[in-house]
Amino acid sequence: MQEVAKYLIKVNAEFKDGQIVPEISPEEVMRLVNEPNIVIIKTGIPEAVLRNVIETTRAWAAKTPLAEGPDTFDNNQHKQRLHIAKIQQAPQLFHDHTFDAILDLEQPAQQNLLQVFDPMRRFWNSLTGNNEPYGVRKGEPYFHPQVTHYPLGGSFFGRHWHPLNPQKVGTILALNQYGQDYHSGGTGYVINDHIVETEGYQDMGDMILFRYDLPHWVSPSSFADRFSWDDPAGRWVAILPFYNPWGTPADYKEPQGWKEQIVQAKEVTA
Template identity: 70%
Template sequence: MKELSKYLIAVDGGLKNGEITTEVPYEEVMRLVNEPNIVIVKNIFPEETLKNAIDATLEWSKKVPLNEEQDDFVSNSHKRRLHIAKIQQAPQLFHDHTFDNLLNLEEPYKSAILAIFDPIRKFWNGLTGNSEEFGHKKGQPYLHPQITHYPMGGSFFGRHWHPLNPQKVGLITALNKYGRDYHSGGTGYVINDTIIETEGFQDIGDMILFRYDLPHWVSPSSFADRFSWDDPRGRWVAILPFYDPWGTPAEKDEPQGWKTQITTATKAPAAV
């Protein structure tokens, strides 16, 4: 375990028998997250597994028309996000691929994508005390596996936030290599009025963990590059949100209550 900068901690990780391992117990990982800190679990996935997931996503997206309608939250779909979120007023420019029906995705795409999301699902369950499987559940929170591409040339996601529950901990897995496959853009956070940028600290196969109610953003990729939706270069990440899309949305005002909510980190949060 190593402190990279204020509020930014690296923890050695790995993958064994399909499950993510960490050098300290999961309870300690959650204690660090809840202090709060940004925790980077290093070297989880082998590069070949991540490349297969990106390649499968690209091939699948070429066969499936872009979703230009309102999200239905039950399908496998991909969408070019280019708008300002109505509630949080956060501008967005990225291409997301959401697999709300992942278990019914056709092969070989399903196996390649599950190779990263099944260990992530188990890890999130272990951190939060849940036992969630993939599949949508009307009227209840459920998992939304998502692979996001931030193209070169100015893609970004403006500062935004989420309710702490039921997600508890956000997970962002780097699918490609900083400095080789992309050279700008990373996730930033604010803790106790301190800005924490993870660009250059998170590399391929690493996973960022953060308290889900921390304000955060994705910094723009360099405008020195020409933007193209069809250029596969740029930052690729996998995230695993857990929410009820028909439930109460995030507040329009940025949550500052987390500063007073955090009084101790001696135990992990209770399971939902």
């Protein structure tokens, strides 16, 4: 375990029998996340497995029409997102592939994706004390596996936030290599009014963990490159949100609940 920058901690892990096993206990990992810090887990997932997720996603998208209508949260779809979120007013420009019905995918696509998403699911369960399976459950929280492509030439995701629960801890797994497959763009956070940028700190196979109510964003890829939806170059990540799509959305006001909790705790002990 090593603090590589303020509020940015790297933790080594072993990829064993399809599971991510960190060098410290899941309880200790969550303690670091909740302090809060940005924790980067060196998962050890093989490069071939990670790149296969990108290739599988691209092959699936090539034969699947782009989704145009509102999200239904009960299927497998991909969408070129270019809009401003209504509640948070967060601008977006990226290619989103969402596998809410991942268990309905044909083989070998399902198996290829689950080689990454199942270790992520098991790890998230170990961190949060849950035992959640995949599957759509209307009216309840469930997993929304996503593979997101940030093309070169200006893709980004504006500053936004989420309710802390039921997700508790966000997960962002790097599927390709900074400095090789892309040279700009990374996830940023605000902790105690301090800006934490992860660009250049996250290597292929590293999984960023963050307390889910921290304001965060994805910095733009360089405009020096030509933008193209069809060019696979750029940043690729796998994320595993867990939420109820029909539940209460994030507030317009930025959540800083952890700050309030710290203040309240100090008042109680004073």
